[in-house]
Amino acid sequence: DTVLTQSPALAVSPGERVSISCRASEGVTSYMHWYQQNPGQQPRLLIYKTSNLASGVPARFSGSGSGTDFTLTIDPVEADDTATYFCQQSWNDPNTFGAGTKLELK
Amino acid sequence: EVQLVESGGGLVQPGRSMKLSCAASGFTFSYYHMAWVRQAPTKGLEWVASISIGGDDTYYRDSVKGRFTISRDNAKSTLYLQMDSLRSEDTATYYCASRPPTMGITFGWFTYWGQGTLVTVSS
Numbered sequence: 688d689t690v691l692t693q694s695p696a697l698a699v700s701p702g703e704r705v706s707i708s709c710r711a712s713e714g715v716t717s718y719m720h721w722y723q724q725n726p727g728q729q730p731r732l733l734i735y736k737t738s739n740l741a742s743g744v745p746a747r748f749s750g751s752g753s754g755t756d757f758t759l760t761i762d763p764v765e766a767d768d769t770a771t772y773f774c775q776q777s778w779n780d781p782n783t784f785g786a787g788t789k790l791e792l793k
Numbered sequence: 794e795v796q797l798v799e800s801g802g803g804l805v806q807p808g809r810s811m812k813l814s815c816a817a818s819g820f821t822f823s824y825y826h827m828a829w830v831r832q833a834p835t836k837g838l839e840w841v842a843s844i845s846i847g848g849d850d851t852y853y854r855d856s857v858k859g860r861f862t863i864s865r866d867n868a869k870s871t872l873y874l875q876m877d878s879l880r881s882e883d884t885a886t887y888y889c890a891s892r893p894p895t896m897g898i899t900f901g902w903f904t905y906w907g908q909g910t911l912v913t914v915s916s
Contacts, residue, residue, distance in 0.1 A: 720902040722838075729888055729906040730838065741904070773838055777900050781854050784838040 689713050691774050691785035700793045704762035707788045709774035711755045718778035719757045721750055723770045724787070730773065734759060766792060795819040795905045797889050802910030805879055815872040815889030815907055822870035826892040829863060829874050830903060831885035841887070842874065843898040852899055857883075879914045886911050 690712040699705040709719065717737045722730040732741040734750035737757060749760045761768055769792050774785040801813040813829070828843040842853045842863040851863050862875040872889050887910055890903035 718900065722903070729908050730903070731906070732902060732904055735902040735904075775838070775902065777902060780899060782840040782899060784840070786837045 688781060689715065689776055689779040689783050691776060691783055693772075693774060693785040693788045695786070696789040696791065698791045698793050699764050701766055702763045704760065705764050705790065707759040707761075707772050707790070709752075709757045709759070709785050711757070711776055713779060714754045715776040715778040717753060718776055719750075719752065720775045720777065721748075721759045722773045722775065723768075724773065725770045733772075761790075764790075764792065768792070797891070797905055797907030799887065799889055799907045799910035802887065802912045804913045804915065806916050807880060807914055809879055810875070810877045811879060811912060812876070813874040813887055813889075813910060813912070815874075817870040817872070817889075817891075820891070820905070822865075823867035825894050825904075826898045826901065827863075827865060827872045828890050828892055828898075828903065829872075830888045830890055830906075831883075832888070832909070833882075833885040836885075839885075843892065844872070845898050846894055850898055876912070879912075881914050884912060884914045 692710045721734040724730045733744050733748050738750045751758050771787040771789045773787045796818045798816045805811045829841040832838050844851050844863045848865045860878045864873045889907045891905040892901040
């Protein structure tokens with residue numbers, strides 16, 4: 688299976704820019720997607736196919752990357768961005784998710 | 794407003810069966826591929842199974858193949874997951890999710906998600 692590696696946690700101050708990385712163990716072309724999950728809630732799609740903003744998602748969120756290295760950027764970070772962020776690839780079988788990056792605000 | 798509402802979870806003994814349902818509203822259910830994704834307590838997300846728009850194409854992760862069956866009733870806008878021979882490692886919150894119709898059932902992202910239903914497999 689394709690392993691997606693994410694940093695466990697990040698801390699950032701409101702108003703700053705944060706980049707959350709996701710590295711795949713093999714190439715996934717552009718089929719990398721990002722989700723936000725708050726405690727006790729379902730995941731929410733943020734970015735699909737590397738850089739496409741999902742409906743209703745603020746333009747503060749953006750995605751980039753290709754091949755094996757991908758990044759979700761939030762700029763500027765706001766207080767309610769505190770959440771866990773997961774990447775997911777759908778190029779290789781089976782679809783896999785990263786373990787998640789917990790974003791905390793200072 | 795798009796809504797996916799799962800039901801049918803609960804406590805079940807190892808080796809027994811359980812059937813989950815997911816009722817869809819607020820979008821044209823019959824236009825989307827659908828899937829089940831699970832999340833073990835305090836763990837990450839894991840894709841479980843996918844089904845095509847018409848229900849004629851299904852796909853499963855290896856660990857549930859032969860034990861779980863995904864199906865859908867487009868007339869009722871409802872997705873199902875029949876789970877047999879349940880194991881302790883199947884304990885998780887199960888989410889139903891939609892996938893875009895414009896590509897194969899394994900290539901898309903998960904656009905809409907339900908709130909999840911908890912399945913606990915324990916004696």
